[in-house]
Amino acid sequence: MNHMKKWKAIEVTEIAFLSIAMAAILILLSGADPLTAGRMFFNGIFGNASGFGEVFVKATPLILTGLGCSVAFRTGFFNIGAEGQFYIGALASAWVALNATGVPGVFRIILAIGCGFLFGGLWALIAAILKAKLGISEIICTIMLNYISMNLLGIAVRTFLMDPAGSIPQSEKIDASVTLLRFLKPTRVHTGIFIALGAVFFVWFLMEKTTSGYEFKAVGFNKRAAACSGISVVKNIILSAVLSGGLAGIAGAVEVLGVQKKLLEGISGGCGYTAILITLLAFNHPGGVLLVSVLFAALEVGANSMQRQMGVPSAIVDFLIGFIVLLILGRELLTGKMRAKEGK
Amino acid sequence: MMQQILTVGFLSAFLSAAVRMAVPLAYAGLGETISEKCGILNIGMEGVMLSGAFFSFAGTFFSGSILVGLLCGMAGGAAVSMLHGVLSIRLSKDQSVSGIAINIFILGVTSFLYKLMSGGQSYQQIEPLIKLRIPLLADIPLIGNALFNQDILTYLIYFLVMGVSFFYKKTNTGLSFASIGESPRAADSAGIPVYRYQYISMVLNGVLGGIGGAYLVLVQVGNFSENMTSGRGYIALAAVILGRYLPFGMLGAAFLFGSANALQIRLQAVGVPLPSQALSMLPYLITLAALLGSAHKNHGPESLGKPYVRGAR
Numbered sequence: 001m002n003h004m005k006k007w008k009a010i011e012v013t014e015i016a017f018l019s020i021a022m023a024a025i026l027i028l029l030s031g032a033d034p035l036t037a038g039r040m041f042f043n044g045i046f047g048n049a050s051g052f053g054e055v056f057v058k059a060t061p062l063i064l065t066g067l068g069c070s071v072a073f074r075t076g077f078f079n080i081g082a083e084g085q086f087y088i089g090a091l092a093s094a095w096v097a098l099n100a101t102g103v104p105g106v107f108r109i110i111l112a113i114g115c116g117f118l119f120g121g122l123w124a125l126i127a128a129i130l131k132a133k134l135g136i137s138e139i140i141c142t143i144m145l146n147y148i149s150m151n152l153l154g155i156a157v158r159t160f161l162m163d164p165a166g167s168i169p170q171s172e173k174i175d176a177s178v179t180l181l182r183f184l185k186p187t188r189v190h191t192g193i194f195i196a197l198g199a200v201f202f203v204w205f206l207m208e209k210t211t212s213g214y215e216f217k218a219v220g221f222n223k224r225a226a227a228c229s230g231i232s233v234v235k236n237i238i239l240s241a242v243l244s245g246g247l248a249g250i251a252g253a254v255e256v257l258g259v260q261k262k263l264l265e266g267i268s269g270g271c272g273y274t275a276i277l278i279t280l281l282a283f284n285h286p287g288g289v290l291l292v293s294v295l296f297a298a299l300e301v302g303a304n305s306m307q308r309q310m311g312v313p314s315a316i317v318d319f320l321i322g323f324i325v326l327l328i329l330g331r332e333l334l335t336g337k338m339r340a341k342e343g344k
Numbered sequence: 345m346m347q348q349i350l351t352v353g354f355l356s357a358f359l360s361a362a363v364r365m366a367v368p369l370a371y372a373g374l375g376e377t378i379s380e381k382c383g384i385l386n387i388g389m390e391g392v393m394l395s396g397a398f399f400s401f402a403g404t405f406f407s408g409s410i411l412v413g414l415l416c417g418m419a420g421g422a423a424v425s426m427l428h429g430v431l432s433i434r435l436s437k438d439q440s441v442s443g444i445a446i447n448i449f450i451l452g453v454t455s456f457l458y459k460l461m462s463g464g465q466s467y468q469q470i471e472p473l474i475k476l477r478i479p480l481l482a483d484i485p486l487i488g489n490a491l492f493n494q495d496i497l498t499y500l501i502y503f504l505v506m507g508v509s510f511f512y513k514k515t516n517t518g519l520s521f522a523s524i525g526e527s528p529r530a531a532d533s534a535g536i537p538v539y540r541y542q543y544i545s546m547v548l549n550g551v552l553g554g555i556g557g558a559y560l561v562l563v564q565v566g567n568f569s570e571n572m573t574s575g576r577g578y579i580a581l582a583a584v585i586l587g588r589y590l591p592f593g594m595l596g597a598a599f600l601f602g603s604a605n606a607l608q609i610r611l612q613a614v615g616v617p618l619p620s621q622a623l624s625m626l627p628y629l630i631t632l633a634a635l636l637g638s639a640h641k642n643h644g645p646e647s648l649g650k651p652y653v654r655g656a657r
Contacts, residue, residue, distance in 0.1 A: 030460055078440050134639035137585070139387055139440060141635065143578045144628040151628075154621035273448050280445060313459035315452055322449025326427070329442060332435055 014334050015327045022323055023316070032310040044305020045298050051305070053187020057259060058297035061086070061251040061268070063196040065275035066282065066289040067203045068247030072124075074207065074284050075240035076220035081127055081142025082248040083272025084149035088123040089116035089249025090256045091153050094263035095161060097174045097256070105177040112178065113195070113253045120249015121242040123149065128241030132234040138241075146272070154265055161263055170264035180258035192254035197290075199247060204286040216240050248272060274318075277325050296321060352486060358603075358610045359490035363498060364564060365609075366602025368393070368556040370501050372580035373587070373594040374508060375552030379425070380584060381512065382545035383525040385649040387443025388428045389553050390577025391450035396421035396557025398454040401568035402461060404470045404561075413470070414558050421554020422547050424450060429546035433539055436651035447577070455570045472566045473497065495563050497555065501595075504552075509591040521545065525645030528652035538652060556580070575628065582631045588643040597634070604630040 024034040044051050065082045072079035093116035100108050127145060131138040154169070163172035180190040207213035218226040219236045227233050251271070256263055278296055282288030299317050307314040327334070372389055379386045386392070399420030404413025424446060431442040462468060473495045481492040511518040523531040524538050532538050556576075561568055579601050586600075587593030608623035616623065 026456065078444070080444060130635070130639075134636070135642065136635050136639055137581070139444070140578050140582050140585075141632060143575055144582075144632045147575050147628040148625045148632075151621040151625035154624075155619045158619055158621070273451070276444055277448055280441060313456050315456040315459055318448070318452025319456045320452075322445065322452045325445045326431075326449055329431055329437055329445060330435060333430070 011331050011334060015324065015331065018327060019320060019324050023320055026316050026319060027306075027310075027312055030310075030312040030316075032306070032312050037306050037310050037312055040306050040309040041302035044302045044309075047305075049184075050187045051301055053184055053189045054301045055294065055297045056193050057188045057190070058300055059294045060190075060192045060196045060258070061255050061271050062275060062278060062293035062297060063290055064199055064251035064254065065248045065272055066278040066293050067199050067286060068244040068251070069275050069279040070282065070284040070286065070289055071203060071207070071216065071240050071247070072244035073279055074220045075216040075237055076223065077128065077131060077237050077241050077244070078139050079124065079127070079142055079241060079244050080139050080276060081124060081145050081245065081272070082251075082275050083268055083270070084142065084146035085120040085123050085245040085248035086252040086255075086268045086272050087146075087149040087153045088252070089120035089246075090252030090263060090267050091149075091156055091161075092116055092119035092249070093253030094171055094174070094256045095156075097178045098161065098171060108178050109180065109257060112257060113250055116249040116253025116256075117246040118249070120252065121246035123249070124241045124245025125238065128238045131241075132237040150265075153263070153267075157263055157265060163262075171262045174257065174261045178257065179261050180254065182258075188259065190254075190258035192258040195250065195254060199250070200286045200290045203247075207286065212236075212239070248275075270318075274321070277321050280325050281321075281328065354610065354614065356486050356489050358606055359487060360493075361606035361609055362599065362603040363490045363494060364602075365605040366598045367498050367501055367563075368559040368576060369580050369583055369598040369601055370505070370595050371497075371556030371559060372553045372577060373583040373598050374501070374504060374591060375421075375425075375549040375556070376580055376584045377587075377589060377591055377594055378508065378521075378552070379545045379549035380589060380648055381522045381525045381645060382542045383528060383645055383647045383650065383652065384429070384432055384542055384546060384549075385439045385443070386425065386428055386546070386549055386553075387440050387581070388424060388446035388450075388577075389443075389549075389580055390573055390575070391443075391447040392421045392424045392550055392553035393557035393560075393573045393577045393580075394447075394450050394454050394571070395424045396554030397561045397572055398458060398557075398568055400554075400558030401470065401561045402457070405461075405468060410471070410473055410562055413562060414555070417558030417561075418551045418554040421552075421557060422550030425546045425550025425553065426543075429543055432651060433542050433546070436653055439649050439651070451571055454568075458568055458570060469567050470561070472564075473562045497559055497563065505591045505595050512591070522645070524652075525647060528647055532652075532654065538654075553577070553580075579627065579631050582635055585638050585644070586634050588641075589645065600634065601627060601631055 027034045027037045046052060065086060068082055069079055093112040096112040096115045100111060103111055127138050127141040130136040130141050157169045157171055161171040163170060180192050182188060182190045215231045215236050218231050219233050223233050255267060260267060278289060278292045282292045303314045303317045306312040372393055376386060376389055396417040400413045400417025403416025404410055428442055428446055431437045432439045475493055475495050478492040482488045512522050520536045521541050524541055528538050557573060560572060583594050583597035583601060586597035604627040608626040612620055612623055
């Protein structure tokens, strides 16, 4: 056991070293000096309050979508559709926030977020039924649904949700009484972070302390064994997919009500895809998702600062995080423990 | 409106576009058929195509030669496939996880490199591949233009599909390759070099997927944009399933999905009074609907996606 831990420490050091080296190479490629860029990077994160706050603003939707992915992955449902579920959740909550004018402030927020959860979950349900009942690949289905939902949102902001006063494809501004409170001015940190933290606890409790969580994991671990011990595979895949989509839907709702305060195209910023990598890095653990999301958000804030100050494309973050995930996947290559299962 | 659609002009333009939209799917689908016959599910096809698209663009842009660009695209695709190959063959990783991770990684890589290349500059355009018109045959009404007035890559795919189909059906080596996807253990016992054949399949998968991506740049658009494959790699996966893992079946499915795309493009061109987004989602809706047809019917190789570890039980 001790031996294993030692190996892991070496791996972690190697992966960290290689990632930093890769970052330096990429910064050099963009024609900037890595040391100055590094200073700009940390300056962007810790230089002032609003930059530091931005880390938590960006982490909030990542935590929620990442949790969603982790629940589905552990049940063996490879939900690549968080992006689409995010869109549908954002669409539903924006519609409620703008149209349910009869419901007073706080209750409308709750209703809007609830609808985000509901519709995100229903969107995932489509793929879940196709997978659980008909055996169709959830990977292809969820990707197709992502593109469909992207276009649905595009239609919405050009037709029934379009701001009548403007000509840009986006909804009108949501009334201030229905938006999430920014409690740390001048930063943009909003109460959505508490929803995300609550969700971390909820998912951890569900997966580790309840029978449903146990059944999810059992199905994810071995479908046949789960079925033989009386656990319904179909039911659990559908439940976990709906929960997963619902969490991504909440992320969409929180982004609409807390950050953008209106519905617009590309509102997710690709966070549904990033969430997949975050979940993989966190080994599907809720606490890990929280940690990796905050780290990733910090990377993003720092990279934005590098882009503003030094012209290093902020896509460097997507490059690096993918690189790290692949390093972790291929870590046996680093330590020479290839095909570890051989001869077992 | 219907009169506008039911004209020879519209139909002929539609068929032409359908072929053009189907070709990249057919290349990627053929590559995927080859890897899946060997038991390797390459969900990373989207990344393979995107890499092929980017490197063919960069290659053509810097060298000024389409041939060099195409070779760069093939190499770019093969590199991505080999990455998946090493992870799934050598390290026996979960092939879905590896494929998805690769797709997102390649999206980041190509976006980053493209931004470096364009450096915030305006539009960069390359000269697309010329069409080779086959005399007489191209004059056949309706289908002549679609089938016989295309570029060389389009003509090539028909022969490649025939070749691959022949290879798996009629040759001993082809049978050996296909047996790996069914039962790698049995294949290994029969003396077939399982891992070597799997790597060969992955290279072919990458080269063909790379051409598929390159086609988008070199024939369809003439430039690169971020995430320009927009799900085509996954649609190619669907084409393989729908085509029941047969090269000709896959080609037919690619034409179906290509037509869906062509239809939305032609309808936008004639100005159908619908939001363009409603038409843009058509190919994805049709792919989803087509997958319904494959419900419960699994024609895939028996050991598809299962890592083979020599000597393990």
